[in-house]
Amino acid sequence: MQDYRTLKILDRFEKVFSNLGVDYKVMRRILQVKLTMDGRRVPTIFSQNSGKQVKETTNQYIKSLWIYVFFGLFLIPFILLGNHYLFQMSIFYGIFTIFIMTSLISDFSSVLLDIRDRNILYPKPVDRRTISTAKMVHVFIYLSFLTIALAGIPLIVGFIRHGFLFFILSFVNIIFIDLLIVILTAFIYMFILQFFDGEKLKDIINYVQIGLSLGIMVGYQLLIRSFDLFNFTITFQAKWWQLFIFPMWYGANTELVMNGNIQPLFILLTVLSVLIPLISIWVYIKLNPTFEQNLQKLTYHGKAKERKQSMINRFILKVLCPTKEERSFFRFASLMMKNERDFKLKVYPSLGFSIVIPFLFFINGINNDFEQLSKGNSYFSIYFSLIIIPTIIVLLKFSGKYKGAWIYKAAPIQQLKPMFSAVIKAFLFKLYLPVYLFLSVLFIWIFGVRILPDLLVVFINACIYAVLCFMMLPKTIPFSESFDYYNQNNKTAILLGLMVIVAVFAGLHYISTLIHFGIYLYLVIAIVGLALLWKAAFNISWENIEG
Structure with a gap:
């Protein structure tokens, strides 16, 4: 199997994983197998091969990232818009969230809900924490590629336009958004797995994925309508429901840091932008064993009910x-x-x-x-x-x-x-x-x-x-x-x-x-x-x- 560059970069963090109780060598081997199998899989939305045989060493997901680079160019005007960071960066992070969440739903839900690791590796002498960590690292490897493709050029433009502080803050914000998106998606599936099983569970997961796709678009419209534009003058109207639109959290912390605007609402949104992702990660780690156990319910196949036509x-x-x-x-x-x-x-x-x-x-x-x-x-x-x-x-x-x-x-x-x-x-x-x-x-x-x-x-x-x-x-x-x-x-x-x-x-x-x-x-x-x-x-x- 190919020794991927991603794994060589990951080797530099071996001590970090070891300190967390993860068997790094075993995790690396699991990731190597997963990445090899990914080379044979065509992404859901951006398949590049129409019936052609795919070489094992060619990862079709990586080849498809050019389209995200193209979409990322549409984010540049929001970087160059001016210095009203709450407005322009809230829109920027909102659009970024749409692309990331859509890709997560279409290509990564099967990874989060994968039970093959449980069936193949659990009977082997492999630590459960190592298996779970390998699964999450697998998602974040591809999420990092997607993030760089989508936000790389806009961040470089932001560095030139607004300086190094803006670049670093935006970089950290994007990492937090990625973490939050993955964890929130996992929480939704975790909640469903707690109460349902079998075929009904698979149907519910399917409708949740569809609902998330629609919710992203509706949420984006709510984000847009948080601002009023009159004669190109942007005015912000504070509403209680804005606390639940997390792209605004990161627009607010950019406004606070770059413009020194220390309104109480901006301070609260800034705290939420850091605190919620960290709490979510901690809760996910605690609940992950239960999540993995409930994944076994996906193996149950219920009987379809026959309905007579009226x-x-x-x-x-x-x-x-x-x-x-x-x-x-x-x-x-x-x-x-x-x-x-x-x-x-x-x-x-x-x-x-x-x-x-x-x-x-x-x-x-x-x-x-x-x-x-x-x-x-x-x-x-x-x-x-x-x-x-x-x-x-x-x-x-x-x-x-x-x-x-x-x-x-x-x-x-x-x-x-x-x-x-x-x-x-x-x-x-x-x-x-x-x-x-x-x-x-x-x-x-x-x-x-x-x-x-x-x-x-x-x-x-x-x-x-x-x-x-x-x-x-x-x-x-x-x-x-x-x-x-x-x-x-x-x-x-x-x-x-x-x-x-x-x-x-x-x-x-x-x-x-x-x-x-x-x-x-x-x-x-x-x-x-x-x-x-x-x-x-x-x-x-x-x-x-x-x-």
């Missing part, structure tokens, strides 16, 4: 899917979307974002002049909920259980049309429709029942858009490929091009509202167009299928 559901299914073959594929696709954890972890946050994004464009108007807003046409922002459709259609071909795709060849499938049409219908009615109905209720509450025809047009356009995306994207058998080969980077240009179609739909919709009864004419045309498009879109043969 007569209403059966009737709706017959209306949606006229043939038995299509109904079978619809039920299959619906179950995959409902039960496939890897699929939900990648798709559900996008669905959550599609709920949040339309409101971000007029949320200030709700606070300032609700009556004027309700008479306007800001409801067109609902079209932003459509931009997630192409991404999810791309994801429909992936599954954590992709090895079972042999059933497609074994089953007596004469035509592919029922399969593809059923999968698109299942996506629209099981995933997009709930989002659309939720947004519709909120938009009707804000804008009134006058927008009902517009909402119907939006849904028909969404269905047309889904069919167009299916027609333009490469054709692959649903749920037949591994998520390891999900390479969104190579499809960015296609997805961006498809998103332009949403703007075309919104533009045509807006033009129809300028004509008397135009919205109803547009609705009829859209329905006819959808019927014709749907009839032609799914006539696909096996020769047109990729792979």
Whole structure:
């Protein structure tokens, strides 16, 4: 096995680990094996190999860090903004937290919840503390790479712009934020493990990961709205809930140190920025044995409950899917979307974002002049909920259980049309429709029942858009490929091009509202167009299928 540079750097801290009661040589060997295995694993979001064999000595996670370097460039303006450190550094640390937490959820949760160490190493004469330390060091090795890629260039710019003190303070703050993110994530899983087990536990963990993704975006909006900008003059309004937004802790300590602003609130936030991470680490070390013990619950596999369909559901299914073959594929696709954890972890946050994004464009108007807003046409922002459709259609071909795709060849499938049409219908009615109905209720509450025809047009356009995306994207058998080969980077240009179609739909919709009864004419045309498009879109043969 390769002797990694990371391990050589870690050798310099051997005495520190030994003083903590860790068998360093054994821990080093465990890390060496983990790093070797990581070289064969493609990161969840930034996979760089699309079906190509990966060399053992090539770590795909390290190769993917260039994208974080690119994202880090967007943080530089907040460093150069001026000397209002509370505002600019709170935003800086907030965005930094978004990227770190997202990567932690997608790539490191499997490490925190890994039970293979317990099964393989616990029967061996290896100290439990050494195993636990190896697991945490493993996470922090990659977290340090991610942190350097994301914040390295902005910190250098900060050193040039604000001096050495700013650089050191920001460096320490980032370390504390990394520690806090990892420990808080572990605490959430620890709490769940204490009360649940088996399949239910895995489902809860999946929803927690999704909730964290959504919470990050909502929290970022709260952070933004802690400040008011009038004529480029920044004013800060102190609120009690700001104590729970930890990026502000580190913006406050920067304000205190760099500007000497010793307001009581800033002192309190500064104390929290240091005290909470240290207390969290101490509590985690104390509770870690219980956490490791409860991880064994993940090995339990409960029995799935069979639910009988009601007569209403059966009737709706017959209306949606006229043939038995299509109904079978619809039920299959619906179950995959409902039960496939890897699929939900990648798709559900996008669905959550599609709920949040339309409101971000007029949320200030709700606070300032609700009556004027309700008479306007800001409801067109609902079209932003459509931009997630192409991404999810791309994801429909992936599954954590992709090895079972042999059933497609074994089953007596004469035509592919029922399969593809059923999968698109299942996506629209099981995933997009709930989002659309939720947004519709909120938009009707804000804008009134006058927008009902517009909402119907939006849904028909969404269905047309889904069919167009299916027609333009490469054709692959649903749920037949591994998520390891999900390479969104190579499809960015296609997805961006498809998103332009949403703007075309919104533009045509807006033009129809300028004509008397135009919205109803547009609705009829859209329905006819959808019927014709749907009839032609799914006539696909096996020769047109990729792979």
